[in-house]
Amino acid sequence: MKARLVQDGIFTLVEDITQTAYPPQHGFYWIDAEPEDLDILQPLFHLHELAVEDMLTEEEQRPKIELYDTHYFIVVNSIRFDDEEIFLRALNIFLGKHYIITITRQKINEIRAVKPVLWEEKVTSPDQFLYHLMDLIVDNYTIVGDRIDAKIEKLEEDILMHTKKSHLNEIIGLRGEILWLRKVLVPQKEVLFTLHKKELRLISEPLKKYFGDIYENAVKISETFDTLRDLMGNLREAYQSSLASRANDIMRIFTALTTIFMPLTFITGIYGMNFEYIPGLHSHYGGIATVVFMVIVGVSMFILFRKKDWL
Template identity: 30%
Template sequence: MAQLPPRQSEIVIESEQEEEDYFDYFYDRPGSEPGALSIDPDALPTEIVLIDYNESQAKRKVKIEPSECTPYLETDSVSWMDVQGLGSEAMLKEIGRIFNLHPLLLEDVVNVPQRPKVDDYNDRLLIIAQMVMPKPNEEGFISEQVSFIVGKCYLLTFQEEPLRDCFDPVRDRIRLNKGRVRQCGSDYLVYVLLDAIVDNFFPVLEDYGERIEDLEDEVVLNPTRRTLEKIYQVRRELLALRRAIWPLRNAINTLVRGSSDLISSDVQIYFRDSYDRAIQILDIVETYRELASGLMDVYMSSISNKMNEVMKLLTVISTIFIPLSFMAGVYGMNFEHIPELGWKWGYWGFWLIVAAIASSLIFFFWRRGWFENFYPVKED
């Protein structure tokens, strides 16, 4: 499998120097022409994968040319043309010409990342969503824009990374004729793909639930400066998840309300289920954000408690040595006539009294329970 190039939307927490900004949206340079395409130099070459199916059969073609899509614009079957990679400007413009895409529509598709939304272009529907996936063997998640252009009998999708999506279960259902997907139209295909995107938030949130639990233990038992950095990173990533699911929920709600003739009333009912799960995801994200904010308060309390314990220990030590320092100061004076200086056992008597005073104070503080928190906490 080819190594994927680094992307701006990847969440990286390896070090403070490698922390990336993933809160940006695309914006045009001032004075640029509307509809202009901005191609990322690191974007992968564009390829088209076609899946055409009906109730009786399904066929798949890979690496087809845009001109080969023309016969599938008006057929009795459903044609899913998956455009993978956004690095070939000439090919993308050719796709826009063949499908008669508005320049502003093609701009929203190619110039990533865009805010999730739904735009109605009369005979076609543009849906933009953010797909998130857990990073393999690492903390954090990967974000990718997926654009849907819905036609009467076709679906055109655009993905940034061809080797990384959550649509394999849908492809298997089409190939094996499982469920209702091959008995329904392109609007139902849009539903199952959006539903896969929404469902893919749950494993990401599951990872954050485990991370927050680990941080809770770390904050209480052994808070360090690195703990504060972890809490801050989790809060930032949860905010990025919220910014991905919140507008997506609104976009799905637009489809539920049936603002386009391309979405049938039968499929609108299914979108209600996706809308409910989007709300559930948003509730989980908000709950985790509150927990992360609470961890910040717990961290500050833990650090304050540790400081108080240090000050308490220093206070106890100082209290023990105050009378000892007083006695040492008295007998360290340079007066010529001090009665005890001529005593044969004066030196050893001084140390006996010092030991008795120190032992008495230590015993007093122990009976008051002031030494209990100085012992290390034993974990079960």
């Protein structure tokens, strides 16, 4: 657990955690903690027992905002995409008048990325901190959406160039993750809508407009994932069409080869019959002439099929 005094974006480490229970003369306290630290933080800030219980008992929480008398409890999901799988990590936030507490079970990139933003913007209040943190989280959804879109385009190219059975597993897996993300984005949008529209005494009135901008971005991202879901449906149809086209090409080749060998088989069948008088049977050049004739027939049919684009 780390406690910092934030004044105009400048961080000062706080050694005595009990000091954070009282408002500073200027700025606010940011406490970056883990769930195990709640034994100290709950009595110090009088955190609501229901919020603490939810955090300790539920590893995966639905995005939400709960309003209490002295503080708000907010749960949002950070997103990460490593080209193979999408990960969502819950970020628990307690927002007070003079403090903000961020609690995570795993490291979240946005926590590290928000530090230079706070310094650049000279942040002096916890609601401003919350705004910049939420902005980074939503921006990451945009980045992940772009990367998924790029992956879909590459997958489409691979399918058109050379269809493999593994492509179907990729399509099904990626579509499932997109549907999962759409499901997560719905409650996350509700959290942002509450911060934008509802009368909240811990959120300054001018800052609500900025939360509205984040909410609009979240709506656009949700629409983007709707589009990606439709693209996955089109991709599956392209996969099936490619398989059908490939099967037709194979059947066409086999049919042409079978057709070419039909007259050759007919010729060998005639000369394989047990008759004594067959033209050229006893000729010294009969065998050679027959083979040459069969080659001419086969090559002629091949040229004919190529000319008609059957091969």
